[in-house]
Ligand SMILES: Nc1ncnc2c1ncn2[C@@H]1O[C@H](COP(=O)(O)OP(=O)(O)O)[C@@H](O)[C@H]1O
């Protein structure tokens with residue numbers, strides 16, 4: 320079964336008398352366990368597209384199906400539920416909660432969407448921290464670890480609920496190039512280990528070359 324199907328997908332922002340056609344009719348499919356990059360210059364529509372796939376922002380027109388469900392017209396309540404069950408997110412500024420430890424940050428989505436007993440949560444969090452190479456850092460706070468380590472924690476957090484789709488909007492934008500490559504490698508390893516599909520956006524050619532499938536955007540359409 321295809322994981323993401325988009326047909327004639329469009330997103331238009333209207334602010335006052337300014338209309339921006341951010342995504343102008345794109346079609347694509349993304350298969351399970353794939354490792355995909357959306358690339359293109361700033362303003363080309365990468366975030367808009369990821370936000371629609373992640374059910375953070377509804378399409379203006381067209382058709383969008385994710386994980387077997389038509390998500391084109393979800394209410395905000397349905398979207399929130401769908402995200403919690405099916406999608407993990409990784410952000411360029413990491414978005415860890417500063418007052419929670421590394422362990423608690425990874426545990427947080429389990430408490431939000433899955434009513435697991437404490438010991439089951441602990442095992443699951445520890446398994447994920449181990450997978451991302453942070454097994455012995457769980458007691459630290461985000462301000463006590465490096466940017467690369469923060470993004471490892473964010474990868475663990477995105478995977479902890481066993482989401483089959485992880486969306487990462489410019490996940491390496493705030494990392495140096497060596498650390499960037501390591502994070503992309505880590506995401507690919509996680510794809511291999513858990514069968515999770517990753518879609519990440521970037522405008523960095525060194526980062527995009529690590530993807531297996533590349534979709535290039537230009538002014539809200541596929542380039543070329
Ligand atoms: N909330 C919004 N309101 C109005 N215009 C927006 C909004 N978000 C994005 N845009 C516009 O849509 C276009 C695509 O933006 P975006 O998806 O953020 O591109 P990228 O992530 O590739 O930099 C840009 O012209 C941007 O200014």
Ligand SMILES: [Mg+2]
Nearest residue numbers: 365366367488
């Ligand atoms: Mg963007």
